[in-house]
Amino acid sequence: MIGQALADGILTGAIIALGAIGVSFTLQIMRFANFAHSELLTWGAYLALVFVAFAGPGTPTGPLSFGWQLLAAALFAAAATGLVAWGVDHFVFRSLRRRGAHPLTMVFAAFGAALVMRNVVVLLWGHGSHFYTRELQMSVELLPGVRMLPDQIFILALALAVVVCLHLFLTYSRTGIAMRAMAESSSLAQVCGVEVDAVVRWTWIISGALAALAGVFAGLTPQLHPEVGFNLLLALFAAAILGGTGSLAGAVIGGLLVGLAENLSLLFISAGYKSAMPFLVLLAVLIVRPQGLFGEKQ
Amino acid sequence: MNAPLLSAKDIVAGYFGGLPVVHGISVDVAPREIVTLIGPNGAGKSTFLKAIAGLIALESGRVILGAREITALPAHSVVGAGVGYVPQTANVFTTLTIHENLKVGGHTLRSELAARLERAYALFPVLAQKRRQPGRALSGGQRQMLAIARALMTEPKLLLLDEPTAGLAPQVVGEVFRLLRRLAESGVAVLMVEQNAKAALKASDRGYVLAEGRNRMAGRSAELLNDPAVAETFLGGRRVA
Numbered sequence: 054m055i056g057q058a059l060a061d062g063i064l065t066g067a068i069i070a071l072g073a074i075g076v077s078f079t080l081q082i083m084r085f086a087n088f089a090h091s092e093l094l095t096w097g098a099y100l101a102l103v104f105v106a107f108a109g110p111g112t113p114t115g116p117l118s119f120g121w122q123l124l125a126a127a128l129f130a131a132a133a134t135g136l137v138a139w140g141v142d143h144f145v146f147r148s149l150r151r152r153g154a155h156p157l158t159m160v161f162a163a164f165g166a167a168l169v170m171r172n173v174v175v176l177l178w179g180h181g182s183h184f185y186t187r188e189l190q191m192s193v194e195l196l197p198g199v200r201m202l203p204d205q206i207f208i209l210a211l212a213l214a215v216v217v218c219l220h221l222f223l224t225y226s227r228t229g230i231a232m233r234a235m236a237e238s239s240s241l242a243q244v245c246g247v248e249v250d251a252v253v254r255w256t257w258i259i260s261g262a263l264a265a266l267a268g269v270f271a272g273l274t275p276q277l278h279p280e281v282g283f284n285l286l287l288a289l290f291a292a293a294i295l296g297g298t299g300s301l302a303g304a305v306i307g308g309l310l311v312g313l314a315e316n317l318s319l320l321f322i323s324a325g326y327k328s329a330m331p332f333l334v335l336l337a338v339l340i341v342r343p344q345g346l347f348g349e350k351q
Numbered sequence: 352m353n354a355p356l357l358s359a360k361d362i363v364a365g366y367f368g369g370l371p372v373v374h375g376i377s378v379d380v381a382p383r384e385i386v387t388l389i390g391p392n393g394a395g396k397s398t399f400l401k402a403i404a405g406l407i408a409l410e411s412g413r414v415i416l417g418a419r420e421i422t423a424l425p426a427h428s429v430v431g432a433g434v435g436y437v438p439q440t441a442n443v444f445t446t447l448t449i450h451e452n453l454k455v456g457g458h459t460l461r462s463e464l465a466a467r468l469e470r471a472y473a474l475f476p477v478l479a480q481k482r483r484q485p486g487r488a489l490s491g492g493q494r495q496m497l498a499i500a501r502a503l504m505t506e507p508k509l510l511l512l513d514e515p516t517a518g519l520a521p522q523v524v525g526e527v528f529r530l531l532r533r534l535a536e537s538g539v540a541v542l543m544v545e546q547n548a549k550a551a552l553k554a555s556d557r558g559y560v561l562a563e564g565r566n567r568m569a570g571r572s573a574e575l576l577n578d579p580a581v582a583e584t585f586l587g588g589r590r591v592a
Contacts, residue, residue, distance in 0.1 A: 153367050227458065230447070234455045237444050244404055244438070246430035246459035246505060 066312025071267035073292035075260030081299030085159035092170035094282030097265020101130035116203035138261025297348025362412035364402035374564035390561035435502030445487035456501030492523035528554035
């Protein structure tokens with residue numbers, strides 16, 4: 054029982070973590086809470102659906118319910134959602150930033166952008182649920198009492214690979230180091246010759262791409278609907294703030310902890326209250342350790 | 352004075368949405384020269400440096416570096432034009448390693464990066480020993496060295512320093528000023544703002560006295576040090592003859 058809750062928690066946590074990384078980057082580098090980030094998950098999920106509609110989900114490969122086409126769809130969605138994120142910044146946030154807008158103005162602009170983005174999805178694809186694939190899967194027993202679908206194991210492995218790649222990018226690449234520099238001090242980065250607009254652009258593209266993967270993974274287990282991102286919004290913010298903004302490790306561990314908290318709570322309370330758990334985590338962090346696990350006191 | 356390397360004329364600048372703090376300051380710096388700006392708090396010294404570095408917008412005035420106009424260029428382009436800027440506080444990235452700090456300093460470089468990193472470590476051996484440690488592990492003096500080393504990565508023609516000796520131990524202050532002299536001799540002009548006016552003027556070729564956002568006096572450092580009016584107002588009331 055507890056083993057299964059842990060396994061489910063890690064899976065949910067991995068999806069939350071991929072979304073929380075973007076929230077954390079935006080909070081630290083652009084200095085505002087982007088409540089439209091959850092809609093990037095939704096857009097990513099639906100853009101992958103468009104690709105699947107043309108290419109098909111592919112014949113199931115091995116124990117998985119899909120073929121290489123869905124993987125290609127996820128990559129396409131990642132690239133396209135990166136551009137969507139950059140586009141939203143270009144048309145909404147950038148002009149506000151240039152006018153020296155208050156962070157609260159940015160937050161309300163983000164709410165507005167989120168509403169528009171979500172309703173465009175409803176307009177294009179309707180309110181109903183969609184599936185990438187109708188294939189049925191048998192879960193496999195990993196440990197006694199712990200069962201997972203092969204798709205879910207695949208998602209975990211892919212999420213881990215993405216996080217490792219991102220870590221290498223942030224540690225060794227010129228742009229990655231500049232992003233971390235900007236996260237600490239924008240003005241100091243600028244006087245080192247770092248072009249703010251370039252780093253901002255990369256931050257949106259990377260955040261959007263990760264959000265899209267999170268959205269596809271959420272849509273794969275088991276279905277996607279226009280609220281697929283919105284339902285995770287609070288969890289994303291709880292994870293980013295729990296981890297301490299601006300740190301990759303923080304967002305990942307924050308995501309895993311929020312996922313575990315949601316699923317372990319099922320052992321004690323009814324499933325109806327599960328979605329309240331991120332909110333409780335968020336409250337607890339803000340009261341006990343506002344800078345988060347990996348954050349530094351400001 | 353030779354043809355100036357930096358010529359900043361009638362600079363008016365202030366912070367976003369506020370009134371100007373600098374009301375028309377003009378400063379020239381010749382190649383290989385060390386120039387210090389002194390003046391009371393609120394004289395606009397730091398704001399002036401930030402305006403030259405492109406961190407805050409100019410309301411009017413012109414900035415010429417060599418033969419090139421750099422007025423109103425964004426900060427990252429000012430770096431490209433050949434100006435290094437070392438802010439007063441928070442002048443190293445504490446979450447980045449020493450090595451990463453220097454790499455950010457060389458952000459605009461491509462092929463020369465490795466050679467410049469080696470040169471920085473040769474110039475500051477203490478940084479070489481700590482290259483894998485985060486910036487926060489350094490002492491105040493070492494942070495200043497790292498900040499200067501980072502600004503030198505692009506081989507600037509002019510180095511702007513905002514209170515480079517603030518909060519440093521007296522023996523380290525001397526070390527910083529000796530380093531600046533070595534840099535000037537190697538061809539990097541220095542324009543600095545200092546609270547520690549007497550020591551800074553002694554380490555400089557020329558100085559400007561600023562007050563209330565305007566030029567008050569200018570001259571060779573020795574003249575300013577011996578000027579009774581300057582001594583009275585800014586150097587603790589004693590003449591340094």
